[in-house]
Amino acid sequence: MSSVLGHNKSYIAAPMVNQSDLPFRRLVRRYNATLVYTQMLLSDRLLNDHDYLQFHLRGLGEPNDRPVVVQLCGNDPELVVRAGKQVQSHCDAIDFNLGCPQEAARDAHYGAYLLGQNDWPLVENIAASMSNSLTVPVSAKLRLCQPASATLDLARRLEHAGASWVTLHARTVSVRRRRQGAADLEQIKTLKDNLSIPVISNGNVRVWEDVERNLALTGADGIMVGESLLANPCLFADITPDPVAISLEYLDLCREYPDTATMQTVQTHVRHFVDHQWCVLIGPRMLISALEGPDYSLR
Template sequence: MEMLSRIAAPMVNQSDLPFRLLVQRYGATLAYTQMLNSDALLNDQDYLEFHLRDLTTEASSTERPVVVQLCGNDIKTIVRAGKKIQNYCQGIDLNLGCPQQSTLEGHFGAYLLGQKDWPLVEGIVSAMHNSFTVPVSTKLRLCEPALKTLDLGQRLEACGASWLTLHARTVSARRRRHGAADLSQVKRLKDNLRMPVVSNGNVRVWDDLEENLRYTGADGLMVGETLLGNPCLFANQVSDPVTISLEYITICREYPETATLATTTAHVKHFIDFQCHRRPWYNKFRTSLGACKTLDDIERLLRVKVEKWRGRAPRIVDADVDDDDFAEGNQPGEVVEDFGSLFSE
């Protein structure tokens, strides 16, 4: 059960290998891939090779467990896709929670939660359970009405799901987080299901983690967008934004072609935004970041311009010098204990 205790959620174009490794350095016990399209895994060779490269790197191991999340609505397609990746992960999850427009148009994700589709969902989960060599799980949102969620959960349990994650909000393509998550529904599942239940929602700071577990009794917590800003959340830390950005870029270099430049740029934006979005220089940073064409460009922006804007000495370093040899600024991995100073620059 330890694997399920602190989980990094599946996030579209943001659950790349370098980010998963980063959050696992800081306390995540399990990380999900982004939602992978089952049909594309079978019919798009470039798509398959990219995601297999992500999963087959030496960093992907039982010491850094990963669950692959699949989406789709065809039993045979999902089973065939899962068999292509089951040897490179510790579990396979069926996405029943994505609210995006593309999932509405394709009729999968959270749009399979209507009761008319329950037989299909049961067929998919049962086939996954009977076909794969790794455990099968499901991540879902609330059914409508919400009380029906337990009924579906019991059906999924009967079909062979090993655990269930509930993002306790109803689906909305336009407003993904409309209102607070209804954690009472997570508690209801935990009180009535035999399989482990993971709670997802309403976590912004460390204290939210403890309060969520205390109230719901869940076996674990899944966190998504909050980790994008603070990947050290599970370690009860807030890292210096430039330091954590450089650490992420270093991992990207160690595992090339597992994160696109667009993904890397998005992560760096989130790291800086989390603590510095109200600084007068933030718009200049966004413009400069958008103009970066390489990892070197992003690193130079962080080391020189961002540090200058923050009133700090540039982190200049020769190509042959390791990050540990820096004389200026915080060292990679260093935790900023004086949180107040971060918000008063």
């Protein structure tokens, strides 16, 4: 297994738009996450927007933020490699995004919209260019191809192109959120049974027992969790936290690492924590107002 993943089953915090900030990455590590990802970063903006680059480099890969994987997206091998070189000294691996289902990804033709077979040569070129040019391991996170059976073919191509591991979110691009349909974990098992590189399972986890069932079914080398970890950052420790306590713990980390999370990001995290346990007892706005008081200033 890749040294970044470790020698046991890995518990991984997924890349999540505007939610994989440094304080949250630090928080989930406290509760048994063994590997964390940044949010998906746009290769062209890393190269052309200095403020964007500096914001996402701030605190990245500092001693308490290891191991960490930076996720990049794009459809130009040269640009993705150049962007990777901007961040490689701050991380332990770089992941190529083949799973983003957003409209922006469709319009700019990246993420899950590169899964069609006509784009496979381009995908192989990008993965190989990254593997051959960067100083850290390269991985890929993908969704199901259509038909689903084609996913194994693409995963094999990624393996041959130099990917150190692959992560499969076993839903198609049309299924954007978990409530729109269960992940097809048999497809992850198929990858695990046929690839020689590690395979990470992503999907169908709401509570700790789901982690155990998922790993038992797929045989995967680790499990990645997204939305459910936002609701309960202690999921990998099989703990249900008090919503106020976990909110204040997160806010303390925001003060420890200033200017690494926007106020909107902080408020969204708190809403997730509160909605998970206390949505009936206390309104999220009341708690956020309390957290913005002088005793818990982000500055």
